[in-house]
Amino acid sequence: MALVLERVTMAMPLTRRDFLLDTASAAVVPAVLPATLPALAERQQRQWAFQHGVASGDPLSDRVILWTRVTPLDGRDRVAYQWYLCRDPQCQHVLQQGYGVTYQQRDFTVKLDVDGLQAGQTYYYFFAAQGQQSDIGRTRTLPVGSVRQLRLAFTSCSNFAHGYFNVYRELAARTDLDAVLHLGDYIYEYDNLDASLTTGRIHCPPHEAVTLQDYRQRHACYKSDADLQQAHRQHPWLLIWDDHEVANNAWRGGAASHSRDQGDWGERLSAAVQAYLEWMPVRETSTPEQGLYRHFRFGDLVDLNMLDTRLAGRDQPATDKLERDHPQRTLLGYEQEQWLSNNLHSAQQQGVHWKLLGQQVMMAQLGTNNRPFNYDQWDGYPAARSRLFDLIEQQDIDNVVVLTGDIHSSWALELHRDPFMDNSQALAVELVTPAVSSPGIEHRTRAALAASSLQALLPHLQFVDFYHRGYVLLDVTPQRLQAEWWVVDRVDSPRYQSHCLNALQIPAGTAQFTAATQLSKPPDNPAEPAPAYASELAFLRRWHGPATPQAEQMASPLAGR
Template structure:
């Protein structure tokens, strides 16, 4: 195979020279002989019928059918990734979906917005045309809406109507009660997204605040990974196609899909949306041989804005995630970016002279000035900072490297503390992700000598940290340190900490009223298999005008009169045969066009059966069998080398014994 590929490369390089009548004497004899001896690619396939055979990777658990977590359901076709909404404002909200067509033609998508879950009172509609340039995602900024109102929405394309989603706008004026789900760190390989399912079950959340690490960039077997579920693509993601495919895999998860269906999301990225321990111009997990980091970062950001329900910037403006949502007079939700906007590189340790640099920044000058303006001019009762890495100083007992947190950028944190003190800003609440632990703490820069643990004197705010959806926490501890011992050690070493959970996975609910701000942590019973069980773990609250967390054993009361949830999806006016309803599905092909290298075909199988993959030319003539084997229900990658194929258009076709077929056009273009 290597010899054939090398000869084909020679052919591609030198045929233009022959076409221009370059004298044979101008070429070395070995090149002339090599070109003369190249066999037509069809002859190669006849002599080596396995030359285009591909490798298949299964990204789903073998017993997915028994667990009820099939990779896709033909019921949702062609909206397999569900619907989502986000970035609500007083008069507008983003609605999102993704269409999965079985060809590469542009797709016009109709969208509808109604005031009822049955979609009978439609108040707005429009058309959005999507195509391969945006990976067939659809994002609409619906304007002209009323504040504090619940809406329902869906989409229609290719003769099919999607599931209905529920969203709501931000209330204005006098607001008495707000509730947010707060989540972060969902590592696909490390477990099932049961916590997202429990968030979906809640009906009285104003929104879900997602603080980053929505996806992870890793390949297999890294970062304490397990083989509970397999990544797609299997490799560490670097290219635009890689990041798009990883986002696609996540949104096929039934629990995450349902959470997006029921609630608007307000999201920021953390490091793993690009690469581990990222800073503005690099990352710990960007290594030699992985190309230009700025290109990788641009790929990740493009895919993020395509696949997430976040508002796109105005034309000509950079894509950024720091922004403020004004929830009437009760709360300003100030979302910041401590990763990719202006962060300087992390120090190796706190003896590095850069650590003490008074100009050292985690936000960058532009974002820092913006944040100071937001805090200084906020008139809302609660100033809620949506933040990625732990803000308060923390003693990790050497178990975690905190140079990546705000502890690694003390000068900028001190400036913020000074501003809050000098302006007498009250009710400063920080909500945080990243660390995979549940933490509640009073915010102080000197917890040992400048702070009173009993009264909170010396604190200037409170911080609530969500544990992870699935990402490893207690798994990183040595077996010789029991979880309860480690938690007690951490509490004793951090007198300003009022709650620490290093062992569980879940989320917390942030409940805001004029009287207090309360966080209630909920944990799931397992991430190792699908489960609907969750338990209330702890509650901590701070009173108006104070910066001191108090323990409660009762969760805050839900909002009265919660709106109806979005309905469970069933087909709506689906004409027979109007959409893909077979048991095999093409999701994506990349890179496409291919430059003569390896092509990855991303597809799914809904039941156990033999799947035949064949390659055809543009006329439909079968050229080769790429794969022919029994496959269980799951999400798959089929990889094959296009090095033998001349430039042109090809069709890859999947065929199942039940008559289901799926095809995708592949272009080879060098």
């Protein structure tokens, strides 16, 4: 994947851009700044087998996905591994274990769907391969029955080249989360070289991702980040893709930024989806290119639908108002619309308190219904939005909260059919997370002016901030849902400060916001975090060593031939 740079003359000065291109092209693995990743840099020097960390995701009440990648140390095309699931953070009490083989054909990634677990329990896990052991991860299954409190965090839009993942560091430091939701743009396909000139964080490969190898390298680049690794190993994640996991403003048949000289769209889409499924702790569907929407139930407290507004069934974005207003247009696709309808109806009938929709693009109106601002959002698909509002109204579905990413800013909005009508009633509320690192309005004064202008124009807007990066903490009880916007003051340096920017409550049975009088309190006895790096734990030496003879035999050059 090396990029060859031709120079017109050796007398020409070496620009910083050229320097970044050269160093990125020559690197075998993504460059790591010693100031931010000393542990990983040390491991790479001694050929560390687990350079991309461990992760868990898609928990259910009896199972969870465990993930890692094994970097082959001797050029082989298959590697044996072992895995261990434990009750305690020191991994002294092993509940389940097994072995397997990962192959070059799946980029040496490992993804296990471990079942037979107990509901609402914390577990710890790790992997071993090539005589080494991974870090220890912590995960948690979903609860069943009566649930009195749930704490979730959600965020989106993490651009490696645009800044440090300080937001992930904040999430990793929390011990009180039941799960982390990522609502899309986990990676960016752009080269982003201009941003790298400021941050020194270089995308690998240094050009735009188009091929399978490109997307694999881009995922590896992101998972080389220590803060992202820490957030993954401390919490189970629920992820859904947006457009930049493939290409900007993607839909099922193409993307605004995909050109003919980048090859066939179907091949690019298949490559991006394959790399995503290899590198993410998500439970795969039989036809992932037709959508990755999934459903999760947290006892009687929360019903969560993770929607796919990109690849499942999105019609091509409209080019004019007549096309945009066509009554048959869909953002989710009719199959996903019916799936969502069934889930919301069941949750209401079964007495689940809160119905959360995790999705990508803003649902509330940014302009009037007749003059929308952005056709890529739900404003570009008003018929699809009306069908969802019909469902909420006709089936009396209460306590619907839409969780949104994409727009690199913080919002709290009421959802109306037409918020500009005096007698309009709110049907639900929408909470929008700021980005991990992708930029909003980076000038503080301009960001404040833009926020003030919008608050004067949009009657359904409760709160907006364009400047900060961060995440939204949800503290959910049967009586109310409290949303707290936790932000960092900078991403251009790993040295930063964080604080809670705003806190709002939605009382149960309403679709309105009230100011929170105090920050929410975590449970009294949160589970212990996963311990420090495994290489620093002497008691884990007994796990070191080669994989079992059976696994080594499976990974031999003759196996499977």
